[in-house]
Amino acid sequence: MSAQQEVKQSAAYLAQFRVWRGDPDGGGLEDFKVEVNEGEVVLDIIHRLQATQAPDLAVRWNCKAGKCGSCSAEINGRPRLMCMTRMSVFGRDETITITPMRAFPVVRDLVTDVSFNYTKAREVPSFVPPAGVAPGEYRMRQEDVNRSQEFRKCIECFLCQNTCHVVRDHEENKGAFAGPRFLMRIAELDMHPLDAAPASGLDRKATAQDEHGLGYCNITKCCTEVCPENIKITDNALIPLKERAADRKYDPLVWLGNKIRRRE
Numbered sequence: 138m139s140a141q142q143e144v145k146q147s148a149a150y151l152a153q154f155r156v157w158r159g160d161p162d163g164g165g166l167e168d169f170k171v172e173v174n175e176g177e178v179v180l181d182i183i184h185r186l187q188a189t190q191a192p193d194l195a196v197r198w199n200c201k202a203g204k205c206g207s208c209s210a211e212i213n214g215r216p217r218l219m220c221m222t223r224m225s226v227f228g229r230d231e232t233i234t235i236t237p238m239r240a241f242p243v244v245r246d247l248v249t250d251v252s253f254n255y256t257k258a259r260e261v262p263s264f265v266p267p268a269g270v271a272p273g274e275y276r277m278r279q280e281d282v283n284r285s286q287e288f289r290k291c292i293e294c295f296l297c298q299n300t301c302h303v304v305r306d307h308e309e310n311k312g313a314f315a316g317p318r319f320l321m322r323i324a325e326l327d328m329h330p331l332d333a334a335p336a337s338g339l340d341r342k343a344t345a346q347d348e349h350g351l352g353y354c355n356i357t358k359c360c361t362e363v364c365p366e367n368i369k370i371t372d373n374a375l376i377p378l379k380e381r382a383a384d385r386k387y388d389p390l391v392w393l394g395n396k397i398r399r400r401e
C-alpha cells in the first residue's frame with residue numbers, strides 16, 4: 138500500500154520530512170513523506186517513520202511527556218524536544234528537517250553522545266551538609282526554597298548546553314566550560330542557605346569563575362530561549378552568579394585576604 142493510500146482520516150495529511158541519517162563516519166539528509174494526524178507531535182511522526190519506512194532509524198526517547206529529557210533534537214535548526222513540538226506549528230506544505238543535536242558527537246542518526254554533560258556534572262562539588270544538623274531537621278525560609286525550586290525543574294535535556302555558542306561550534310572550549318546547565322547548578326548551590334561549602338573552604342563563586350568557565354558566558358540568553366521548562370537560566374542563575382563573583386573579586390577584604398595568603 139502506498140503512503141498516500143494509508144492516509145485514511147480526513148484530517149490526516151502527508152508531511153515532508155527530511156531526517157539526518159548517519160554515524161560518526163558521516164551521513165546526510167534523507168527525504169520521507171509521512172502521515173500526520175490531528176494532535177500529533179514530531180515524535181509521533183518519527184515513530185511512524187520507523188514503523189513504516191525506516192525501521193533502523195535510531196532515536197532516543199522515553200516519556201513522551203516532556204519530562205525525561207531524552208528526545209532532544211534540532212527541528213528546522215532550532216533545538217527542541219520532539220515530544221513537545223506539535224505538528225500544528227508547521228505549515229502543511231513546509232519541509233520539516235530533523236537533525237541531531239549539533240554540539241555533541243553523533244552515535245547514530247538522531248542519537249548523540251551526551252557524556253560531555255555527565256563529565257561536567259561530576260566536576261561540580263555536591264551539596265555539603267551543615268554540621269550538627271541531621272537530615273530532616275534542615276529548615277529554610279520559603280523564599281530560599283522558591284529560588285532554587287526553579288532550577289530543580291531541569292529535566293537534563295541538554296538543549297541549553299547544545300545551544301550555547303561557547304561550545305556549539307567550539308569543541309576546544311569544552312574542557313574549560315561547564316555550560317549553562319551546570320553553571321546554573323553551581324548558582325543554585327551557592328544560593329543554598331544550608332550549603333556548608335564555604336565553611337569547608339570551598340568558594341563556589343571562585344570555582345565557577347576559575348574552573349567552570351563562568352567568564353566565557355556573555356549572557357546572550359540563547360540557553361534560556363530553548364529551555365523547555367522555561368527556566369530563566371541567564372537572568373536568575375548566571376547573571377546573579379556573575380554579580381556575586383564580581384563582588385567577591387572587588388571586595389577589599391577578599392582582596393586583602395588573598396594578598397596576605399599569597400605572601401604567606
Ligand code: SF4
Nearest residue numbers: 301354356357358360
Ligand atoms: S547566556 Fe551564557 S551560557 Fe547561556 S547561551 Fe549565552 S553564553 Fe551560553
Ligand code: SF4
Nearest residue numbers: 291292294295297364
Ligand atoms: S536547564 Fe532547561 S534546557 Fe537546560 S538541561 Fe535543564 S531543562 Fe534542559
Ligand code: FES
Nearest residue numbers: 200201206208220
Ligand atoms: S520523550 Fe521524554 S522528554 Fe521527550
